[in-house]
Amino acid sequence: MKTLKFKLYAHKRNRHLKRTINAAGVIYNHCIALHKRYYRMWGKHLNCAKLQSHIAKLRKRNPFWQSLGSQAVQDICQRIEKAYQLFFKHNKKGVRPPGFKKVKKYKEWVAKKKNKVVVFIGQWYPSSKTCRECGQVLEKLDLSVREWRCPSCQSVNGRDENAAKNIQAVGASTVSLGDVRQASPAITA
Template sequence: MLPNSNLFVPRIWDFCKRSNASGVIYNHCIALHKRYYRMWGKHLNCAKLQSHIAKLRKRNPLWQSVGFQAVQDICQRIEKAYQLFFKHYKKGVRSPGFKKVRKYKSFTLKQAGYKFLGGNRVHIGNRVYQFCKSREIEGTVKTLTIKRTPLGELFMVVFVDNTVDLEINSTPSKIAGFDFGLKVFLTCSDGSRIESPQFFKQSLNAIKKASIHHSKKLKGSWNRERARKNLVRKHEDIYNRRRDWFWKLAHSLTLKFDVLCFETLNLKGMQRLWGRKISDLAFGEFLQILKWVAKKKNKLVVFVDRWYPSSKTCSNCGHILESLDLSVREWRCQHCQSVNGRDENAAKNIQAVGASTVELGDVSRVVPAITV
């Protein structure tokens, strides 16, 4: 399933109405779940909920503006959220709750409710809409999702079933290990370093000014709404610039290396310790983009266990220190007397362990490329 995205729909008011209706249905379903649990002490079955909502939909003209499959998708979203809650509630995951109707983001149409008419026209419900196509839609369309941004802009995301046979890469494999850091975004095992632009830090003053400007406006006024949109634009600019840098970095790394090794990190724990800096680096988002690009280019991304002492292990002789404070950036091995930089040493160890994980053996030896 591959996404084809960015379709701008000019009839904003019509789709905002449907998004609001989807938010009302979502909140009603959440209320039914909570009421059912209070009465019976059990979880409400998704099939029963869909059947009940289908009956209510026939009596409510506002709900009828949302396709019946979109209503089913809302029930399925809530079911997935509850299943994640039952599975991970000990880790602090909360049960799904009510959402503001104006902020409800999207609704999804599956097999019915839409039809592409060719060119840049699509038939949704009883109307035909024009859109701006970011790229050609290749493959069988599976679902169509209308998304609403905080600025009120609408985008249409099309998921297609596009099976492409990937060519096997027969070139010699190049493997590298990477260590994630706070001061340096990535330290590579070949000695190179990749500095993070820290986009949020660059725009922090502009964000503060826009936030103060928004807080001083009267609630419910048009001036406050304009100030809110200005603040949202500042955040969207940071988001877009960061993702653009991530995509370019992912393409450059996959062009240079065939196997990329990373350490599995507890990013939520790191965020509790260092807060905004970890959020600004957005390492988890970068890994998602990198894995997608690597799969498209037939490259391999390997993850090393988080408990492996990559920083405390000497990359030359394998001697492991008993303890290593975070403030120590360079240390001398007591066994072989080699001087190890903390990040460079960790990257080399991650490279070696990643090579053994995929059975590449000696990382200095040229071997055939591993394919996904």
């Protein structure tokens, strides 16, 4: 299939051609909008037969759309169908989750597909307030404090990094993987 590019000059001889091209553009944009709406509502693409029957009904009511021939309208619908099939080729059934609302269920589903284990720790586990080095738990730690010093071992802990290390260690010990150590860099400066 070849695509050609033309410049259409404003002349009275080209008036009919310009009107036909504009009608084709309006129908094309309407078909794309229908596809988007259908996908948002049902989660799948609109097939070509339904789209063609819908456009045929609309063409009967709209004289501007009747300026374009029925073969051209069918060609527009078929081109859009082919484009959506190519888009959805990678999203076959079973690849996407079947509409899980909760993150926990989604993570379990992905882990099951990849033969992995997901370990959830308690929501109120004090991962930010626990010192990674000695295990000391602070009684209170404001959200505005991004770094804090441990009162027992004097190590400086970044809130997010410390919480990530503690969550990793708790998850590994729950699954009986033992102690999880941070990887050491190959080259040190």
